[in-house]
Amino acid sequence: MAAQPSIRSSAPWRVLDGFGISARSASRYLQPQSVDELAEIIRRAASEDLKLTxxxxxxxxxxxxxxTGQLVVDNRGLSRVLSFDRERGTIELEPGATIETMWRTGVPAGFWPHVVPGTMYPTMGGCVAMNIHGKNCFKAGPYGDHVQELDLITASGERKTLSREREPELFRAVIxxxxxxxAVTRVKLGMKKIESGRVKVRPITTPNLNAMFDCFVERMPQSDYLVGWIDCFAGGSGLGRGLVHQANYMSAAEDPAGRALLDNDKQVLPPSIMGVPRSILWRIMKLMTNDPGMKLVNAVKYVLPETFDSSGTxxxxxxxxxxxxxxxPNWRNAYGDSGFIQYQMFVPDSTARAAMAEALEHCRKKGVVSYLGVFKRHKPDEFLLSHGLDGWSLALDFAVTPGNAKDLFAVTRDLTRIVLDAGGVFYPxxxxxxxxxxxxxxxxDRLTRFLEIKHRLDPQGLFQNDQARRLGLV
Ligand SMILES: Cc1cc2nc3c(=O)[nH]c(=O)nc-3n(C[C@H](O)[C@H](O)[C@H](O)COP(=O)(O)OP(=O)(O)OC[C@H]3O[C@@H](n4cnc5c(N)ncnc54)[C@H](O)[C@@H]3O)c2cc1C
Known part of the structure; x- marks a missing residue:
């Protein structure tokens, strides 16, 4: 049998980017179509001393x-639903299956994922690796809380099944x-029973940051979801003003018509809004994606009432x-070729009000203002390097432009100082x-424990990427 060519000599090169566009680099790229093929790539990369992500x-x-310059293994060739229990809502998926695959499998049987991020495209592998959270984190916890079992291929090629009973320490480190x-190659998790294909949403305007905190504190006990949007341009007594969306599931008794919406075709959005195809909306957004434009958009969003019925929902x-x-679709393109970054600060409950006010005020003072601010409540979880904490997060999207890069990165260093002084963490x-x-x-200490596990399981440092090298994780 002819010897296989090495990955170094045969794998194609690709320029890939992060979602914010501003980080991009060239690497060798492979997309396996089976778990065995993935295992073989890991074996060969190790023997060729290539670093793999x-x-x-x-x-x-x-x-x-x-x-950069090493190997990226794209999991999206492994995207099958391996099993789905229509009675209990338990689902097993391959690592490249997405959140979209998950809800499309669940909805017709009356199930919705317990935890979803703000986009349906992340894969199971990505959700495990980051332990993603949703707008219900204060109540449902992060994604990992709902994972029952997962399969892993280690750097030595060993295949393991992990759960809270089988190798629990490793289970809590992999999530x-x-x-x-x-490589996570299978994820088994539960889904939530739903009786209606829609949620009831209550919009609440909050005139400043303290009012937003107060609104969450008051409403958390009776909410399934809570998310705040913040107008980061507002200052003075309006610093941190915004809009909270509280959402709740509806029972069959409360919303008999909602049952008909447990249908994937009824969930998807129409391809156009008022005759404008969604596919070109980002081009319109691009005209506004600058300081004056986004200041106006944020102000209009704050003052313009949403349409709701007599119950305020x-x-x-x-x-x-x-x-x-x-x-x-493609809204990130509105930021242009230099893209944008998101800085999400996670701070404990006891320091959050002061830290977030300081962060918002500092950005305004420096003239580096976020075009989108999103506010959430979190809770601690069991996973070793999780960003979850008894506290709050504020996600800030900043445009990167050739003119602002120096000031922007100086501001992010200041934000990091605020997070650390407040006893907070960052979200990879x-x-x-x-x-x-x-x-x-x-x-x-959590990082020290993680690195002990990493060095034991992967002494050669096979699994690494640009972020891991930057954060000192290899
Ligand atoms: C518009 C938007 C909104 C978002 N909203 C939220 C939100 O509300 N909450 C939230 O928590 N996140 C949110 N995110 C972030 C997103 O959920 C995470 O970044 C998620 O990890 C992306 O999944 P992915 O499949 O694209 O993974 P990638 O970004 O491609 O990879 C992420 C990590 O997963 C690792 N990985 C991928 N597959 C595997 C595997 N099979 N085995 C082991 N490791 C693997 C990669 O090495 C990498 O370290 C949002 C992102 C966008 C673009």
Whole structure:
């Protein structure tokens, strides 16, 4: 039998980017079509001393799924639903199956994923690696809380099944482990029973940051979802003003008509809004994606009332509520070639009000203002390097332009100082800027324990990527 050519000599090169566009690099690229093929790639990469990272849909904002000059293994060839229990809602998926695959499998049987991010495109591998959270994190916890079991291929080629009973320490390190401990090849998790294909949404305007915190505190006990949008341009007594969306599931008794919406075709959004194809909306957005334009957009969003009924609520399909950002395909292109970064700060409850006010005020003072601010409540979880904490997060999207890069990166360093002084942490799925010292300061002993596991399982440092090298994780 002829010898296989090496990966170094035969794998094609690709330029890949993070979702924020601003991080991009060239690497060798392979897309296996079976778990055995994936295992063989891991074996060969190790023997050729190539560094390997996995990639799902590339929805992490920074460099988590980039591997400059080395090897990127795209999991999207492995996208099958392996089993689905229509009575209990338990589902097993391959690593390249997406959140979209999951809800499309569940909805006709009356199930919705317990946890979804703001877009439906992330894969199971990416969701495990980052332990993603949703707008219901304060109640449902992160994605990992709902994972019952997963399969992993380690750097030595060993195949393991992990759960809270089987190798629990490793299970808790792989979830939120940034893909650095091995390839996740199967995920088994539960889904939530739903009786209606829509949620009831209550919009609440909050005149400043404290009012937004108060609104969450008051409403958390009776909400299934809570998310805040913040107008980051507002200052003075309006600093941190915004809009909270509270959403709740509806029972069959409350919403008899909602049953008919447990149908995938009724969940998807129409291809156009008022005659304008969604596919070109980002071009219109691009005209506004600058400081004056986004200041206006944020102000109008704050003052313009949403349409609701006499009870102060409106209904949204699960898809429309959960994946608002997906309603404008390719919206990231509105930022242009230099793209954007997202900086998401996670801070404990006790310091959050002061830290977030300081962050918003500092950005305004420096003239580097986020075009989109998103506010959430979180809770602690069991995963070793998880960003989950008894606290709050504020995600800030900043345009990167040839003219602002120096000021922007100076501001992100200031934000990092605010997060660390407040006892907070960073979230690798969103991060593009944190350095190894700051990451170590944030994660402390947890990072030391993670690195012990990493060095034991992967002494050669096979699994690594641009972010892992930047954060000192190899
Ligand atoms: C518009 C938008 C909204 C978002 N909203 C949220 C949100 O609300 N909450 C939230 O938590 N996140 C959110 N995210 C971030 C997103 O959920 C995460 O970045 C997620 O990890 C992306 O999954 P992916 O499949 O694209 O993975 P990628 O970005 O391609 O990779 C992410 C990580 O997963 C690893 N990985 C991928 N496959 C495997 C595998 N099989 N085995 C081991 N490791 C693997 C990669 O090596 C990498 O480290 C959002 C992203 C976007 C673009």
């Amino acid at each position: 996995f990639r799902g849909s590339g929805r992490s904002y920074g460099d988590a799924a980039l591997n 939120a482990g940034m893909g650095l401990l091995g 409106f209904t949204n399909t699960h898809v429309a509520f959960a994946f608002l950002l997906d309603s404008v 799925a969103k991060d593009a800027v944190v350095n190894a010292d700051d990451f170590a300061r944030a994660y402390g």
